[in-house]
Amino acid sequence: MKPEKKEKLIGEILVEREIITPHQLERALEVQQKEGGLIGEIIVRLGFATEEKIAQCLSFQYGFPYLPLENYEISEEVLKLVPVNVCQHYCLIPLDKIGNTLTVAICDPLNKEAIEDLEELTSLNIQVFVSTSSDIRKAIEKYYKQNE
Amino acid sequence: MKKDSLSKINLKKRLWVAFSFATFAPLAILVYYLVNFKTLSWFAILVVGFVIFVGWWFIFNVFSSILKIQNKSFKTLESIGGSLKFKEIEIENEVERLDMVFNILSSKVKESVEELKKVSFKTEELNKAITQKVNIFSAILQAHALFSQGTSAQDILQFLVDRLREIINMKTIVAFFKKKSDVFDYFLCGINPARVDILLNKEDFKTILKERKEEIIDKAHSKERFTFHKDILGLKNILMFPIKSSKENVGVILAGNSKEDFSFSSEDCEIVELFTHYMGILWEHNLLSERIQDLEIYDSLTGVYNEKFLLERLDEEIKRAVTYRRPCGFILFRIDNYYSLQKDLGLVETEKVFKKIVNEIKSNMRPIDIIGRIGEDKIGIILIEKNKRQSKEIASFLKEKISSLKENKLNISFIVVETPLDGESAFQLFNCAQKKLGTSSSS
Numbered sequence: 001m002k003p004e005k006k007e008k009l010i011g012e013i014l015v016e017r018e019i020i021t022p023h024q025l026e027r028a029l030e031v032q033q034k035e036g037g038l039i040g041e042i043i044v045r046l047g048f049a050t051e052e053k054i055a056q057c058l059s060f061q062y063g064f065p066y067l068p069l070e071n072y073e074i075s076e077e078v079l080k081l082v083p084v085n086v087c088q089h090y091c092l093i094p095l096d097k098i099g100n101t102l103t104v105a106i107c108d109p110l111n112k113e114a115i116e117d118l119e120e121l122t123s124l125n126i127q128v129f130v131s132t133s134s135d136i137r138k139a140i141e142k143y144y145k146q147n148e
Numbered sequence: 149m150k151k152d153s154l155s156k157i158n159l160k161k162r163l164w165v166a167f168s169f170a171t172f173a174p175l176a177i178l179v180y181y182l183v184n185f186k187t188l189s190w191f192a193i194l195v196v197g198f199v200i201f202v203g204w205w206f207i208f209n210v211f212s213s214i215l216k217i218q219n220k221s222f223k224t225l226e227s228i229g230g231s232l233k234f235k236e237i238e239i240e241n242e243v244e245r246l247d248m249v250f251n252i253l254s255s256k257v258k259e260s261v262e263e264l265k266k267v268s269f270k271t272e273e274l275n276k277a278i279t280q281k282v283n284i285f286s287a288i289l290q291a292h293a294l295f296s297q298g299t300s301a302q303d304i305l306q307f308l309v310d311r312l313r314e315i316i317n318m319k320t321i322v323a324f325f326k327k328k329s330d331v332f333d334y335f336l337c338g339i340n341p342a343r344v345d346i347l348l349n350k351e352d353f354k355t356i357l358k359e360r361k362e363e364i365i366d367k368a369h370s371k372e373r374f375t376f377h378k379d380i381l382g383l384k385n386i387l388m389f390p391i392k393s394s395k396e397n398v399g400v401i402l403a404g405n406s407k408e409d410f411s412f413s414s415e416d417c418e419i420v421e422l423f424t425h426y427m428g429i430l431w432e433h434n435l436l437s438e439r440i441q442d443l444e445i446y447d448s449l450t451g452v453y454n455e456k457f458l459l460e461r462l463d464e465e466i467k468r469a470v471t472y473r474r475p476c477g478f479i480l481f482r483i484d485n486y487y488s489l490q491k492d493l494g495l496v497e498t499e500k501v502f503k504k505i506v507n508e509i510k511s512n513m514r515p516i517d518i519i520g521r522i523g524e525d526k527i528g529i530i531l532i533e534k535n536k537r538q539s540k541e542i543a544s545f546l547k548e549k550i551s552s553l554k555e556n557k558l559n560i561s562f563i564v565v566e567t568p569l570d571g572e573s574a575f576q577l578f579n580c581a582q583k584k585l586g587t588s589s590s591s
Contacts, residue, residue: 036471089568090473113475113535117569120536 011039013061014049024048040108041133051132055107059130064109067129069093069139078102081122084144090114093131093139100124105131105139162210169203214246221249228256277415280315284419287311288426301434302335305427309335312423316416318403320383323391323424324348324357325399325431332357332399339381347380356388360397363388368411377404385410387417391424393432401427447521449499450506458520458528462574465518465530466567476567477531477539479546480581481509484559486525501558505550512549513542526585528578536566561585 008016011025020028020043028042035042040054052068059066074095081102082094092106092114102124106114109128118126174196181192287308294304305323313321320338327333334344347353352374356363365372366385377386383404391399401424403416445457453461462478469476483489483502490498506527510519518530529546531539543562550560563585571577 038472085572086568089470089572108473111473113533113538114473116537117475117535117566121569 008061009039010054010058011043013057014043014054017057017060019053019057020048038108051134055130055132058109062109064128064130067095067105067131069105069131069135072105072139074139074143079143081124082118083121084140086117086121087136087140087144090117091133091136092118093136093143095129097124101127103127103129105129105136107131107133107136159210159213162206162213166203166206166210169199169206171203173199173203218246218249221246221253225249225252225256280415280419283311283315284422287315287423291426291430295430301430301437304430305335305434306337308423308427308430309337312403312420313337316403316419317405319405320381321401321403323399323401323427325391325427326357330354343380347376350376350380352376357400360390360400362390364412364417366411367409377402382406384408385412387412387420389417389420389424391428391431393428395432398428398431450503450521452506452510452527453518453520455520455522455528458518458522458530459574459578461518461520462528462530462577465532466572466574466577469533469567470572474533475535475569477534477536477542478565478567478577478581479529479531479539479543480522480563480565480578480585481505481527481529481543481546481550482561482585483525484561485557489557504553505558508549508553509546512546528581534566536564536569539564539566 011020011028014020015022015025024043024046028039028046028048031037031042031046032039040051043049043054044051056066058064072095074093078094078097081097082092082104087093090106090111091108092104095103095105097103102118102122104118104126106128107130108114109130115126115128118124177192177196177199178188181188185192290311291304291308294307295301305325309321309323312318318338320336322334322336322339322344324332324334332348334341334348336344348357353376356374363373364387365377366387377383381402381404384406386402386404389401389403390397391401401420403420442456445453447454462476465476468474483505486498486502489501493501502521506519506521509527509529513519513529514532516532518532520528522528529542531542534542543564547560547562550558563581565571565577565581565584567577570580
């Protein structure tokens with residue numbers, strides 16, 4: 001079920017970068033097979049790595065800039081470009097719009113389909129930043145609730 | 149009878165003639181002789197004697213006729229068995245006897261007329277009962293015919309409610325059937341559905357529906373445990389009967405009217421019971437059919453998933469897409485000229501064309517994607533982990549493949565929707581696709 005266009009799976013990258021051990025990856029995969037869910041989240045839940053470590057690892061591997069969202073301010077106009085259900089579904093949040101480019105923070109920058117959906121939805125070019133899923137969820141909760 | 153009648157024997161005339169011969173005529177002859185000859189000759193006495201004899205002969209004839217009538221009447225009386233009563237009374241006078249015979253005969257006639265009236269009333273009652281029974285059996289036979297024609301159980305139940313109202317001549321009939329634990333379906337006749345909805349929310353009626361037992365309120369059964377029939381339904385008399393299936397009570401039937409001093413007859417109860425029995429069987433059949441439909445997952449003609457199951461699968465795939473933060477595409481194809489094809493080629497040929505289209509799609513899509521038939525003229529395809537752009541590409545490719553089929557008369561439209569852009573559930577996604585497809589004639 002994993003998309004074939006991903007050259008390497010997150011788990012493999014984490015093992016290569018020695019963030020987790022092969023045994024830990026095996027254990028995480030076992031849990032995934034049993035309970036389902038995303039491997040990155042399972043690794044975090046099992047305490048083998050932190051969200052930040054995984055995000056930084058992805059950023060380093062694929063060249064996506066890492067952006068912590070704690071002190072980031074998002075304007076109402078930008079939020080209106082992407083409905084909240086799309087943000088929650090793909091775990092992303094729009095950050096800024098400059099000209100024809102929309103900057104978004106996403107927890108899985110390799111989710112090509114999500115990026116394409118944003119292009120389809122906004123008719124803008126998408127610039128991707130990596131962030132942790134908990135940061136994104138907090139930001140969604142904070143900004144979209146404010147604008148309800 | 150005519151030959152025995154007094155008018156036939158001309159009794160009155162004869163009496164006058166007899167009386168004239170016995171009195172006036174001899175007197176007239178005597179007066180004539182005394183005035184003209186001052187004496188009576190032997191010839192005159194002979195003439196007077198002859199006239200008097202003729203007069204008495206007439207009188208004798210009259211009385212003979214009367215005696216004949218009396219004898220005949222007596223014989224008639226004997227033949228109808230009234231002679232015993234007559235014999236008990238000793239009468240020597242013939243006229244009185246005749247009078248008595250006539251009296252007895254007329255009382256016999258009266259009795260017979262009364263008897264006849266009673267018989268005709270009973271016949272009328274019997275006719276009514278026969279008509280009612282014929283109506284009942286004709287209603288049940290009609291219901292059977294409807295059933296064998298494939299009419300839905302709901303329509304047959306409504307038909308039975310209407311006919312029951314006619315047969316037992318009631319103002320209102322409502323049949324309640326248990327659907328889920330506290331949900332009741334109903335079929336009504338002679339009342340506004342809004343009132344029945346109000347009734348279903350009344351606590352005392354809810355209890356009745358739970359208990360599902362026989363209840364009668366009328367002149368003979370005036371003990372009222374509840375008042376909803378007056379307050380909500382506006383009925384004075386009601387009869388409630390449980391509707392039984394083969395296993396349990398599945399509902400309640402309520403029949404009522406507003407007549408004064410009315411009592412439900414045992415026939416009314418029997419008829420209602422007969423109808424409830426039949427309704428119970430129908431309802432059970434209806435529930436079983438619904439269950440079978442629920443369990444069916446394939447479209448019988450094309451062999452692909454049916455609408456219900458396809459949407460269930462779509463819901464599952466959407467849940468998976470949400471968990472893995474992946475998209476889920478859905479294509480809705482429609483054969484725009486499906487119904488005109490049906491007219492031109494007939495149902496069987498159109499279905500063959502439909503099956504060809506389905507097979508063409510199946511052979512050109514990924515094995516993990518899911519195809520199903522929606523309604524009669526639509527095909528739905530769940531594209532796992534495909535976003536809108538990818539789904540549009542697949543849809544265009546499939547449309548090309550369908551168009552390349554020999555059936556060049558086909559007009560195909562399609563709409564692509566996707567989770568999360570167009571909805572977060574199968575219901576939302578499907579509605580969105582239907583809406584968009586409704587507004588576009590050909591994509």
